[in-house]
Amino acid sequence: MKKNKLSDIKLEQLKEHETDNSDQALTTNQGLKISNNQDSLKSGERGPSLLEDFILREKITHFDHERIPERIVHARGSGAHGTFKINKSLAKYTKAKFLSEEGKETPVFVRFSTVAGSAGSTDLARDVRGFAIKFYTEEGNYDLVGNNIPVFFIQDAMKFPDLVHAVKPEPDNAIPQAASAHDTFWDFISLMPESMHMIMWAMSDRAIPRSYRMMEGFGVHTFKFINEEGKIHFVKFHFKPKLGVHSVAWDEATKISGKDSDFHRRDLWEAIENGAFPEWDFGVQIIPEEDEHKFNFDLLDPTKLIPEEEVPVELVGTLTLNRNPDNFFAETEQIAFHPGHLVPGIDFTNDPLLQGRLFSYTDTQLSRLGSSNFHEIPINRSINTVHNNQRDGHMRQQIVKGKVSYEPNSIGGGCPFQAMWKDGGFTSQEERVDGKKIRARSQSFVDHYSQAKLFYNSQSEPEKMHLQNALIFELSKVTIPAIREKVVGQLAFINKDLAALVAKKVGVDVTKLKQPNGSIPADADSKTLQSPEKEPSTKSSDALSMKNTVKNTIKSRVIGFIMENGVNAKDVNTLKSKLEKEGAVIQVIAGSLAPVKADDGTTFEPKHSLTSTASVCFDALYISSGKKSAETLLNEDNKPGALLFVNEAYKHCKAIYFGKETDEIYNASNVKSKKHEDPAIITSDNNNSDYAFIKAVANHRVWELEKDRNNPA
Ligand code: HDE
Helix, strand or coil: CCCCHHHHHHHHHHHCCCCCCCCCCCECCCCCECCCCCCCCECCCCCCECCCCHHHHHHHHHHHCCCCCCCCCCCCEEEEEEEEEECCCCCCCCCCHHHHCCCCEEEEEEEEEECCCCCCCCCCCCCCEEEEEEEEECCEEEEEEEECCCCCCCCCHHHHHHHHHHHCCCCCCCCCCCCCCCHHHHHHHHCCHHHHHHHHHHCCHHHCECCHHHCCEECCCCEEEECCCCCEEEEEEEEEECCCCCECCHHHHHHHHHHCCCHHHHHHHHHHHCCCCCEEEEEEEEEEHHHCCCCCCCCCCCCCCCCCCCCCCEEEEEEEEEECCCCCHHHHHCCCCCCCCCCCCEECCCCHHHHHHHHHHHHHHHHHCCCCCHHHCHHHCCCCCCCCCCCCCCCCCCCCCCCCCCCCCCCCCCCCCCCCHHHCCCCCCCCCCCCCCCCCCCHHHCCCCHHHHHHHHHCCHHHHHHHHHHHHHHHHCCCCHHHHHHHHHHHHCCCHHHHHHHHHHCCCCHHHCCCCCCCCCCCCCHHHHCCCCCCCCCCCCHHHCHHHCCCCCCCCCEEEEECCCCCCHHHHHHHHHHHHHCCCEEEEEECCCCCEECCCCCEECCCEECCCCCHHHCCEEEECCCHHHHHHHCCCCCHHHHHHHHHHHHHCCCEEEECCCCHHHHHHCCCCCCCCCCCCEEECCCCCHHHHHHHHHHCCCCHHHHHHHCCCC
8 A cells, every 4th residue: 555645754753663672682771681581689599689689670660650540531442543535625614734635645543442441341331432533634633532422421521520420330349340330320310311312322232333443433522614714614523434333232242241352452453454444434514604503402512413314424535544553552542632632724612511621631641641741652743843832841752952942032033933824823713702601501402302312213123122122221230219210201201112111121110200300290101201392303314223324345244154074165165255255254163173174175274163252253154064064063062052153143133154954053043034034044045145145244134133033042
């Protein structure tokens, strides 16, 4: 791949700090070669260690200080390098060079994360995912610190510490880790009607993605674009994954957490190592300044999205991740994002959540990275050189020459000098701010349920079922009945059937339900719980349902080939090459890790045994052709593992392909679908069965058949 100039600059900048230990002797931090790294210096062979052992002291001291504080939120994450390319100039709206020069490529580093868990927690927690991008533009770093969900729980930064305290492990016993299913979270939520829209998203399948590569990214807040003439447009940022938006089932998520808690981290790493570079279309929703008040919600309210039916998303760029970091700590851990890292042509709005973020991010880096010089860490450095009069501080790297560290000055010839707007100098957008000092919420923010309804109404039936089950799971972990009641009361404002269904499962008597305003409905059957709140302007939006996502590719899907000795080599190789041609990853699973002997004398190397992995780690299964192989898979040793594989994949609605002469496995399994009637169950007598399998894998899952398959695995 041809590298563009800006990427080269960032790469070279990072390279300056790279160290290659090959063929090098071990040294101390002072560069002294070490001759013995096994023993400390002692007074006699069995005597005490000597304080003068500066080599031991240095090694242990450094080790003692290896850990830095993890991020207060978004502690668990994974990142990668890549490029952002603008395919259609946005010069009409913004003067930001990286968005206005068609074809321009800008180096980026992206970090994905969960929010609530610690750095070592499972990737598959039910949670929002962070989607933070640092663009190393020639005009300085621009950070878009977004999420995979387009709205947020709260409307004002004042509530953020409360929200985070409520969701984090409870302070007395530090339980539970990386989970919102507990009393304090739902207590807070039950008292915060503004969180209801986000709760719908957080309880939906979006919160258990199949992969970081299969999630959308959103800037969440409304931002401002400013063009060369100073004209303003409001903008919402979108990233749409080329692989589509896909999720796993909750049952899978809990099992993956046990089998491979690094599932998303591994998936991102391996895809990039295999050259299956994750890609997103970058899109914008543009609103002229004069249309600010045209919507039936406030553009400054971060609990609202702009339905794509009202303002379409214009796709104008591509984000590609193409290089794994060399060192997790140096890059992924030390990267420091900040929504206030802006370039000319982009500005923030008065969204009160965003305004609070503008303070928080630098502040947190000071304690997390330990110095106001965190911008000098290689991953955080802008590709243009920093020139200013700031000086000193812990771990200062830059060696600024001369006597001057103030402005104005004559000794330094007035340098570094202020840049004019026309020369790329950043100027805050002029805006008339004329009001009473007031600590209150705008009336325009008082609409808490209309978009929650929009989201729920837009879900397909299986998605609705997952959302209901998520709420039931979470609320069942709430030990205080009054909290469960209050949450059900909130749900009733969104959809009475949803509320009634959840109420039944979590032991809430809807006839005694307290309304959020404290009143108890006189004749309280579920009908009277209907909300008097405003209805959404758009009733249902296709873009909000994952049912309508991209389903035309099997690129980078992991397909397990289950086989044993005697497997039909010809069938396996033919299917393997067809799937690989489409970009899928094939992994052989056998009874043990011993090479599998095929019918033609060749062998296949298993990557896993039936006991070292589980079907939840695969997108689809092929039960490889061959009578002897099928029989061996059903022998006493292998049968439980092999059937568990098939049954779980079936339960999770995955594509399963039964190769030739594997009827015995089909019959012994829980697969109830009649042959040829289920698009996810392919048998060798299907018409064009290899193609049918590819299509089924691309469809991801047959969620619509899930209800019929909840048989025990
Ligand atoms: Fe953050 N958030 N946040 N946040 N946030 C942090 O910054 C904060 C919010 C988001 O991969 C922290 O460097 C406040 C919304 C991401 O390094 C911290 C408020 C959105 C990441 C912080 C919010 C986000 C963070 C913790 C409400 C989506 C991970 C460590 C006023 C648009 C970035 C750090 C990474 C991280 C504060 C709300 C996204 C403490 C005060 C809304 C993706 O500064």
